[in-house]
Each structure stands twice: as C-alpha cells, then as structure tokens.
Amino acid sequence: MEQEEDNNVAATNHVHEDNSEEDLGEDISEEGDVGGLYKKIVREGQGEATTPEGSEVFVHYVGRLTDGTVFDSSRERHELFSFKLGEGQVIRAWDVGVKTMKKGEVAILTCSPTYGYGERGNPPNIPPNSQLAFEVEVFYWKGENVTEDGGVMKIVLKKGENFQTPNNRAEVTVHVVGHYDDHEFEDRTLTFTLGEGEDHGVVEGVELALEKMEKEEKAEVTVKPKYAYGDKGSEELGIPPNATLQYDVEMLDLKKAREGWEMDLSEKLEMSKSVKEKGTEFFKGGKYERALKEYKRFLTLLDSDNDKSDEEVKSMLLKGHLNVSACLLKLGQHYETIGSCEKALELDQDNIKAYFRRGQAQLFLGNFDEAKSDFQEVLKREPRNKAAQDKITVANKRIQQVREKERKLYSNMFEKFAAQDERKAAHNGSHTEKEETKTDTLSEEKSANKDEVNSLSDDQEAERAACDDSHTENEESTMETQSEGKNETVDVTSSLYDEKEQEEDKVSDVQIEDADSKEKKEVDDL
Numbered sequence: 001m002e003q004e005e006d007n008n009v010a011a012t013n014h015v016h017e018d019n020s021e022e023d024l025g026e027d028i029s030e031e032g033d034v035g036g037l038y039k040k041i042v043r044e045g046q047g048e049a050t051t052p053e054g055s056e057v058f059v060h061y062v063g064r065l066t067d068g069t070v071f072d073s074s075r076e077r078h079e080l081f082s083f084k085l086g087e088g089q090v091i092r093a094w095d096v097g098v099k100t101m102k103k104g105e106v107a108i109l110t111c112s113p114t115y116g117y118g119e120r121g122n123p124p125n126i127p128p129n130s131q132l133a134f135e136v137e138v139f140y141w142k143g144e145n146v147t148e149d150g151g152v153m154k155i156v157l158k159k160g161e162n163f164q165t166p167n168n169r170a171e172v173t174v175h176v177v178g179h180y181d182d183h184e185f186e187d188r189t190l191t192f193t194l195g196e197g198e199d200h201g202v203v204e205g206v207e208l209a210l211e212k213m214e215k216e217e218k219a220e221v222t223v224k225p226k227y228a229y230g231d232k233g234s235e236e237l238g239i240p241p242n243a244t245l246q247y248d249v250e251m252l253d254l255k256k257a258r259e260g261w262e263m264d265l266s267e268k269l270e271m272s273k274s275v276k277e278k279g280t281e282f283f284k285g286g287k288y289e290r291a292l293k294e295y296k297r298f299l300t301l302l303d304s305d306n307d308k309s310d311e312e313v314k315s316m317l318l319k320g321h322l323n324v325s326a327c328l329l330k331l332g333q334h335y336e337t338i339g340s341c342e343k344a345l346e347l348d349q350d351n352i353k354a355y356f357r358r359g360q361a362q363l364f365l366g367n368f369d370e371a372k373s374d375f376q377e378v379l380k381r382e383p384r385n386k387a388a389q390d391k392i393t394v395a396n397k398r399i400q401q402v403r404e405k406e407r408k409l410y411s412n413m414f415e416k417f418a419a420q421d422e423r424k425a426a427h428n429g430s431h432t433e434k435e436e437t438k439t440d441t442l443s444e445e446k447s448a449n450k451d452e453v454n455s456l457s458d459d460q461e462a463e464r465a466a467c468d469d470s471h472t473e474n475e476e477s478t479m480e481t482q483s484e485g486k487n488e489t490v491d492v493t494s495s496l497y498d499e500k501e502q503e504e505d506k507v508s509d510v511q512i513e514d515a516d517s518k519e520k521k522e523v524d525d526l
Contacts, residue, residue: 023040024038024040024108024110025038025039025040025041025107025108025110026038026039026040028096028097028100029096029115030096033114033115035112036111036112036114036115037092037093037096037097037109037110037111037112037115038109038110038111039097039100039107039108039109039110040107040108040110041105041106041107042106042107042108042135043104043105043106043137044102044104044105045101045102045103045104045105045138046102046103046104046105047102047103048102049102049103050099050100050101050102051085051098051099051100051101051102051103051138051141052085052099052141052143052155052156052157052220053085053086053099053156053159054084054085054086054087054143054144054155054156054159055084055085055141055142055143055144055155055156056082056083056084056085056141056142056143057082057083057084057085057098057138057140057141058080058081058082058138058139058140058141059074059080059081059082059098059136059137059138059139060074060075060080060081060136060137060139061073061074061075061081061134061135061136061137062074062075062134062135063132063133063134064132064133064134064135065126065127065130065132065133066130066131066132066133071125071126072125080139085098085099085141086099091111091115091116091117092111092114092115092116093109093111093115093116093132093134094109094134094136096115097109097111097134097136098136098138101136101138102138103138103139103140103141104137104138104139105137105138106135106136106137107135107136108133108134108135108136109133109134109136110131110132110133110134111131111132111133111134112131113128113129113130113131116130116131116132117130117132141155142155143155143156143220143222144156144212146205146208146209146212146221147205147208147227149226150224151205151223151224151226151227152205152208152209152221152222152223152224152227153221153222154209154212154213154219154220154221154222155219155220155221156217156218156219157218157219157220157248158216158217158218159214159217160213160214160215160216160217160251161214161215161216163214164214164215164254165211165212165213165214165215165254166194166210166211166213166254166256167256167257167259168194168195168211168257168293168294168297169193169194169195169257169275169297170193170194170254170255170256170257171191171192171193171194171254171255171257172191172192172193172194172210172251172253172254172255173189173190173191173251173252173253173254174189174190174191174210174249174250174251174252175188175189175249175250175252176188176189176190176202176206176247176248176249177247177248177249178237178245178246178247179245179246179247179248180238180239180240180243180245180246183238185234185237185238185239186237189252190202193257194207194210194211195207195278195290195293195294196278197210203223203227203228203229203245204227204228204287204290205221205223205224205227205228205245205247206221206223206247206249208227209221209223209247209249210249210251213249213251214251215251215253215254216250216251216252217250217251218248218249218250218251219248219249219250220246220247220248220249221246221247221248221249222244222245222246222247223244223245223246223247224244225241225242225243225244228243228244228245229241229243229245230242258271260300260301260302263301265310265313268301268302269302269312269313269316271301272298272301272302272316273316275294275295275297275298275301276294276295276298276316276319276320276323278294279291279292279293279294279295279298279323280323282294283323283326283327288327288330288331289327289331291323291327292324292327292328292331295320295323295324295327296324298316298320298323299317299320299321299324302316302317302320303317314347317347318344318347318348318351321340321341321343321344321347321354322340322341322344322351322353322354322357324340325337325340325341325344325353325354325357325358326357328340329357329360329361332364334361334362334364334365335361335365337357337358337360337361338358338361338362341354341355341357341358341361342354342358345358350381352378352381352382352385355374355375355377355378355381356374356375356378356387356388356391358374359371359372359373359374359375359378359388359391359395360391362374363391363394363395363398366398368395368398368399368402369395369399371391371395372392372395372396372399375388375389375391375392375395376388376392379392
C-alpha cells in the first residue's frame with residue numbers, strides 16, 4: 001500500500017508538470033458544458049465495469065489548487081473516503097467523473113468552478129471561482145442493502161425511468177442471468193406476479209431486489225445462500241450448498257396491481273382471500289417475513305373506515321391481525337406482536353389467541369406479571385386450556401426467580417454493610433488499646449527521666465529535656481503512621497470485598513440469563 005501511494009504521488013507530480021502545458025486529458029463534461037470537466041488517466045483500472053450510480057464507492061483523493069497547493073487529502077488521514085455516487089453527496093465533478101472510473105483506476109479530474117465550489121468557493125481553503133484538480137483512486141464499491149442482514153445487495157448498472165417501481169402483487173417481465181463463479185446456470189426472460197416467484201424458479205433474493213427496481217432498470221444482484229438455495233444447493237443447476245450467487249437482472253416491464261381504493265368491497269374480499277392464502281403458504285413453509293408481507297397487504301386491502309361495518313370484513317380483519325401477530329412472534333418482534341394483538345382485541349375482546357400471543361410476547365420481554373394476567377384471561381374464557389396453565393406456571397417461576405434475586409441482592413448488601421461496621425469497630429478498639437499502652441509506656445519513661453534529670457546539672461537537665469521532647473514526638477508520629485496504615489488496610493479490604501460481591505452478582509446474572517434462554521425455548525416449543 002505504501003509503494004502504491006508513493007507511485008501515486010509520483011504520478012501526481014508528473015500530472016502537475018503536464019498541467020502547465022495544458023495537458024488535462026479528455027473532456028468528460030456533461031452535454032452543453034464544454035470544458036467544465038477533464039479527466040486524465042494515470043493508471044488504468046481492472047475489467048470493463050465502471051463505478052455504478054447508486055453504489056457506495058470507496059476512494060483515496062488529493063485535492064489541489066492550480067498553484068499546486070493541497071487543500072484536502074484522504075491519504076494524509078490514512079482513511080478511505082466513501083460516498084453514494086450520483087446522489088449529490090459530493091461536488092458535481094466527482095459525481096460525473098467517478099462514474100467513468102473502473103476499480104483500481106487512478107485519474108486526475110480537473111474541474112471548472114461550475115463543477116466544483118462555484119463563485120463562493122469553500123473558505124478558507126478554496127478561494128471563489130477556483131479551478132481544482134483531484135487525483136482520485138477507486139478502490140472498490142458496494143451496492144444497496146436490499147435486506148437488513150446484508151443477504152441481498154443490489155448495484156444499479158442502468159437507471160430506470162420515472163421512479164416507477166412495482167407494488168405488491170405487480171406483474172413483472174424480467175430478464176435474468178445467473179452466475180456461480182465462472183458457471184452461468186440461468187439465462188431467461190419471464191413474466192410472473194411478485195410474491196409468486198418461487199413458483200417460477202426465481203430465488204427469493206432476486207424477487208426482493210425486483211421489488212426495489214424501476215422499469216427498464218438494470219442491476220447486479222448478489223444473493224447469499226439464505227436467500228437462494230441455502231445449505232442444499234441445486235444439483236440440477238450445478239450450484240453447491242451454501243453458495244453466494246450473482247445475477248444480472250433487467251426490469252423489462254411492469255404492471256402495477258390494483259390498490260384497495262380502486263376496488264369495490266366484493267373485489268377487495270376476493271383479492272384478500274387470495275393474498276391471505278399466499279401468506280399462509282409462506283408461513284407453513286417457515287418463510288415468516290414473506291408471510292408477514294402478504295398478511296399486511298391483506299390488512300391494507302380491507303382496513304378502511306367504510307368497510308369495517310361489514311361483518312365479513314371485521315371477521316377477516318381479525319384473522320389478519322392474528323396472523324400478523326403469529327408472524328411477528330416467530331420473528332422475535334415482541335413489541336410489535338403486542339400491538340397487533342391489541343388491534344385484534346379491539347375487534348374481539350374475548351379472543352383467546354390474541355390474549356395468548358400477547359402473553360407469550362410479554363413473557364419474552366420479561367414482563368412476567370403482565371404475561372400471567374394475559375394467560376389468566378385465557379383461562380377465564382377457557383378454564384381447561386392446558387397451554388395457558390403451563391404458561392402461568394412458567395410466569396410464576398420467573399416471578400419467583402426475580403424476587404429471589406432481589407432478596408439475595410438486598411441481603412448481600414445489608415450483610416456487607418454490617419461486616420464493614422464490625423471491621424471498623426474492631427479496628428477502632430484495637431487502635432484505642434494500643435494508644436493506651438503507648439501512653440503508659442511514655443508516662444513511665446517520663447518518670448524515669450525526671451529522676452535522672454534531678455541528678456544532672458542545670459545545663460544537662462535542659463539538654464536532656466530537649467532530647468526527651470524529641471523522643472516523645474517521634475513516638476507519637478510513629479503511632480499516627482501506624483494508625484493511617486491500618487486505615488488504608490481497611491479501605492483496601494473493603495474494596496476487595498466489594499469486587500468479590502460484584503463478581504458473585506455477575507455470576508448470578510449469567511445463571512439467570514441461561515435460565516431465560518432455556519425458558520424462551522420452552523415457551524416457543526409449546
């Protein structure tokens with residue numbers, strides 16, 4: 001890396017010599033802006049692909065004024081700079097220039113003020129109406145996260161038109177080319193309804209990416225195993241287990257599905273039943289996120305004030321909220337589960353499933369009293385419900401564990417304070433006893449000294465008295481030092497005691513957490 005930077009510095013110096021001869025490279029200004037932006041390649045990049053718009057690109061750069069003064073440098077900070085290309089996060093020269101660059105390429109971008117900081121400049125480092133030169137090296141880029149876990153990434157190769165993206169259940173026509181390493185396993189054009197890709201051999205990751213694509217957009221999509229063929233792979237396509245796949249996807253056409261406001265009630269009910277059935281298929285297959293999406297669409301179709309008075313609509317809305325709560329519970333989204341159950345209870349205040357699922361969510365969140373209350377509501381309506389009885393047992397156990405932990409915590413705290421008080425009292429008693437002993441000794445010594453003094457001359461007596469006073473002061477000083485040392489010992493012992501108690505508390509917390517994990521598994525299995 002150091003050698004690379006040295007080479008780049010040398011290349012930059014060479015470019016500045018060339019700049020004096022007006023060798024600025026190729027004019028890459030946008031149409032109608034002749035002379036606005038020049039690009040001179042210092043080192044060729046790798047492959048054919050240029051940096052795609054919409055991607056997050058990572059670069060090193062050095063910015064200079066026309067006199068060679070460096071006004072900014074990521075290299076001096078020893079840290080790559082990143083930005084989203086084509087989204088106005090940087091000056092125009094960068095958005096226009098970097099999209100022409102390949103991975104590993106080094107180029108000098110020389111821009112007029114209209115592609116830089118304009119008439120105002122960027123005080124104090126960049127004067128008004130400044131022409132600027134940037135040495136830029138593209139290291140790598142990465143795409144948009146289609147999924148929160150990074151399992152599907154999308155890089156736009158060609159922008160679509162009019163920001164027109166498909167809605168749920170839209171009909172799409174796409175061209176898909178799939179690669180694993182150097183093996184091309186798929187190249188086809190097909191038309192299908194979003195949400196039914198699996199029926200047409202389209203992996204989940206590609207379908208999720210299509211939901212975020214515009215009409216006529218081209219994209220490179222990276223799909224990790226979880227959203228492709230998983231740990232089984234596909235023998236038919238020559239894809240091994242746990243393979244990450246690359247797809248080139250083009251959205252050729254799309255026809256949006258009709259929205260709820262475009263349908264009458266009978267159409268909504270018919271469409272809702274179809275959507276609900278699809279959601280149930282996903283749920284039974286363990287695809288809870290896809291099921292959740294279908295159930296939410298189901299609710300969106302029916303959940304309008306005008307339709308809620310219809311009994312069939314109310315019944316279907318209740319089922320929808322219950323199904324959403326089941327998905328959320330499986331996905332571990334417990335606060336959202338509680339909200340969904342409460343919406344179900346607004347429609348049916350005696351619904352056993354709503355109370356039970358809300359109780360499960362409360363149990364997971366550690367709200368044991370609230371969980372117990374919900375399971376008791378179930379038993380009020382269905383006294384022989386064994387699952388609810390078991391959950392109450394679990395809740396009672398957890399409530400007792402919490403109370404026991406609190407009792408132990410306070411008990412340890414009071415015992416610790418009592419022990420500290422005993423140690424202080426013992427120390428004070430020992431200190432007093434030793435002081436008395438020292439005082440008696442000093443008194444005896446002074447008495448003996450008096451007898452000696454009486455037999456001495458006046459001069460000797462004065463000298464002896466001075467020595468005696470000095471001796472007494474030393475003894476008292478020694479006593480004070482010893483006392484301070486004992487006090488320090490008590491403080492250190494107390495500190496160690498506290499640390500020991502804290503360590504015991506930590507061990508206790510770990511044991512409780514282990515109990516929680518086991519408890520949660522039991523709850524989920526019921």
